[in-house]
Amino acid sequence: MIAALAGFFLWRGRILTDDTQESGKKILRFNGFERFAHWMTATCFIILSLSGLNYIFGKRLLMPLIGPEAFGALAQWAKYSHVYLAWPFMLGVVIMVGLWLKDNIPNRIDWAWIKAGGGFIGHGHPHAERFNAGQKGVFWMVAGFGAAMGVTGLMMLFPFALLDINGMQVMQVIHSLIGVVFIVGILAHIYIGTLGMKGAYDAMGSGEVDLAWARAHHDLWVEEQQAKTASGPQFTGRHPAPAE
Ligand code: HEM
Numbered sequence: 296m297i298a299a300l301a302g303f304f305l306w307r308g309r310i311l312t313d314d315t316q317e318s319g320k321k322i323l324r325f326n327g328f329e330r331f332a333h334w335m336t337a338t339c340f341i342i343l344s345l346s347g348l349n350y351i352f353g354k355r356l357l358m359p360l361i362g363p364e365a366f367g368a369l370a371q372w373a374k375y376s377h378v379y380l381a382w383p384f385m386l387g388v389v390i391m392v393g394l395w396l397k398d399n400i401p402n403r404i405d406w407a408w409i410k411a412g413g414g415f416i417g418h419g420h421p422h423a424e425r426f427n428a429g430q431k432g433v434f435w436m437v438a439g440f441g442a443a444m445g446v447t448g449l450m451m452l453f454p455f456a457l458l459d460i461n462g463m464q465v466m467q468v469i470h471s472l473i474g475v476v477f478i479v480g481i482l483a484h485i486y487i488g489t490l491g492m493k494g495a496y497d498a499m500g501s502g503e504v505d506l507a508w509a510r511a512h513h514d515l516w517v518e519e520q521q522a523k524t525a526s527g528p529q530f531t532g533r534h535p536a537p538a539e
Pocket residue numbers: 324333336337338340341391395426429430431433434437481484485488489495496497498499500
């Protein structure tokens with residue numbers, strides 16, 4: 296996936312906001328609680344990924360490099376973090392699903408977005424609501440894989456509570472396979488949220504994005520926000536737009 300993303304970056308470059316320059320006006324995209332839930336989940340996910348990969352590949356890949364003693368100490372910490380960080384991760388997934396479910400129900404606009412290549416191919420920006428079809432894909436991947444990882448993980452965390460040894464082995468295989476696919480999917484998400492698209496990170500960083508960026512990538516959502524109130528209290532106006 297890293298090689299594929301590097302290839303895509305070389306071919307496509309950074310997705311820019313085209314002809315629209317920064318307006319200087321900001322619109323709130325994610326509030327403090329939403330960002331807290333996202334970053335709590337994201338931090339746990341990264342540590343769970345590394346410690347999870349260590350269970351499977353550490354002995355063969357890492358131990359020859361750092362020696363058995365250092366690997367033993369590291370693997371023990373990795374095991375503790377995997378078992379304990381699973382809880383805030385599951386909580387984070389539940390919160391994000393609760394917060395964003397209503398904005399992630401697929402509809403006809405998503406189909407048009409997919410047919411237009413989502414703005415990845417070519418340089419146009421197809422219509423999108425709060426989340427476009429690609430982001431809805433990320434949302435449902437996180438909800439589905441998050442639930443599957445949670446259930447299979449709990450079966451291993453509480454051995455023999457519900458399953459016998461054969462059942463637990465099946466859970467382990469499912470947990471590892473989905474885990475790897477989940478990591479691959481999230482790598483693509485991290486790429487588009489940072490390097491891949493100019494201005495995207497601000498949405499989860501400060502929570503505010505430039506109005507021109509929002510209009511280009513989520514035009515229908517901006518219209519909806521503006522319709523909610525004519526005076527537009529969503530705009531912080533910290534950087535007023537210069538007079539033409
Ligand atoms: C360092 C890692 C990460 C970065 C830089 C990052 C960045 C972002 C950004 C910028 C957005 C907002 C996009 C928008 O304007 O709508 C976002 C949304 C989201 N993130 Fe992350 N993220 C990271 C890791 C994760 C992880 C590990 C998960 C879950 C396991 C996750 C789940 C989500 C979900 C469900 C959304 C909302 C849907 C979407 O916009 O795709 N993120 N992320």
